[in-house]
Amino acid sequence: MKIAFIGAGKVSTALGLYFKNNGFEIGGYYSRSCKSTEKAARMTHSHPYASVGELINDNRMIWITTPDDQIEAVVRQTLLLPVPRKDEKLVLHASGAYPLSILNPLKENGYRTACAHPLLAFGDPVVAQEKLSDVWFALEKPEEDNGQLADFFKACGNQTFTVDSGRKSLYHAAACVLSNYLVTLLDTSFAIFEKSGMPRDNIQEATRPLLESVILNLKGKDLKDALTGPIKRGDKNTVRMHLESLNALMPEMTALYTLMGRKTMQLLGDYSLEEVLNPPLSKQ
Numbered sequence: 001m002k003i004a005f006i007g008a009g010k011v012s013t014a015l016g017l018y019f020k021n022n023g024f025e026i027g028g029y030y031s032r033s034c035k036s037t038e039k040a041a042r043m044t045h046s047h048p049y050a051s052v053g054e055l056i057n058d059n060r061m062i063w064i065t066t067p068d069d070q071i072e073a074v075v076r077q078t079l080l081l082p083v084p085r086k087d088e089k090l091v092l093h094a095s096g097a098y099p100l101s102i103l104n105p106l107k108e109n110g111y112r113t114a115c116a117h118p119l120l121a122f123g124d125p126v127v128a129q130e131k132l133s134d135v136w137f138a139l140e141k142p143e144e145d146n147g148q149l150a151d152f153f154k155a156c157g158n159q160t161f162t163v164d165s166g167r168k169s170l171y172h173a174a175a176c177v178l179s180n181y182l183v184t185l186l187d188t189s190f191a192i193f194e195k196s197g198m199p200r201d202n203i204q205e206a207t208r209p210l211l212e213s214v215i216l217n218l219k220g221k222d223l224k225d226a227l228t229g230p231i232k233r234g235d236k237n238t239v240r241m242h243l244e245s246l247n248a249l250m251p252e253m254t255a256l257y258t259l260m261g262r263k264t265m266q267l268l269g270d271y272s273l274e275e276v277l278n279p280p281l282s283k284q
């Protein structure tokens with residue numbers, strides 16, 4: 001199965017490198033700019049296409065890997081091309097938020113369609129492709145799919161799961177809370193460190209072992225077993241002192257601290273600090 005990508009960015013370059021390493025033939029790339037097209041094609045030793053039409057003509061598995069908001073435009077562009085032999089071409093998108101149904105006009109024109117969202121935050125494509133073998137793909141498949149898509153990922157060694165079309169936005173919100181808001185939470189913590197007097201330039205480096213130990217503690221454990229700290233220990237006075245200093249020096253952080261503290265009690269199933277972390281939590 002020859003694979004190609006419309007949109008030559010982070011995800012498609014990493015996927016191209018990864019599928020190639022797994023023995024699949026990469027046909028090439030088409031992107032809005034020649035620069036991105038050529039760069040991705042060079043990295044994957046594949047072809048830089050000058051048009052969507054040539055790319056579709058030459059390949060069987062076609063990924064639309066533009067920004068989400070451009071998927072519809074690519075679909076419209078593809079509809080102007082000659083109709084392929086029925087079910088000969090598979091078009092996928094990789095968005096975790098947009099539904100599979102955005103590809104329905106292509107399905108009505110004889111393409112097979114699917115959506116496969118990799119649960120990974122892609123940065124540098126070379127680094128990302130090294131992580132890809134551990135990645136789970138969330139599949140949104142049409143009814144007629146009888147497991148071929150899962151088999152494709154299985155051949156690469158990846159796990160897959162099916163995402164419910166009606167709850168896809170919720171699934172993507174969960175991915176955002178994990179990957180994006182974790183970064184925001186770090187930034188919030190850095191701001192508190194800075195207010196405590198720690199030089200801003202040292203914070204990232206000084207906190208790295210702490211952060212890495214948290215990730216390490218998560219491995220193979222229940223989340224609540226990975227927790228450490230005053231709420232787990234039941235140290236009421238410590239939490240009281242945190243709140244007093246936040247109220248005095250960074251009152252805008254108190255609501256977040258309290259909310260996270262209450263979520264932590266909920267995770268532990270231990271409400272002994274309820275009086276400190278007011279208002280009380282519902283226990284159900």
Ligand SMILES: NC(=O)c1ccc[n+]([C@@H]2O[C@H](COP(=O)([O-])OP(=O)(O)OC[C@H]3O[C@@H](n4cnc5c(N)ncnc54)[C@H](OP(=O)(O)O)[C@@H]3O)[C@@H](O)[C@H]2O)c1
Pocket residue numbers: 006007008009010011012030031032033034036037064065066067068070073074093094095096097117118119120121122123
């Ligand atoms: N980033 C992640 O962590 C991640 C994770 C999972 C899924 N996804 C999904 O993967 C898809 C791609 O994301 P990404 O992060 O790889 O995006 P990206 O790095 O911004 O790359 C998108 C590429 O598409 C090109 N492009 C834009 N509009 C186009 C059009 N109309 N026709 C052709 N090419 C066009 C861009 O332009 P140029 O040619 O100008 O460079 C760029 O190279 C999205 O659907 C996203 O939701 C992303």
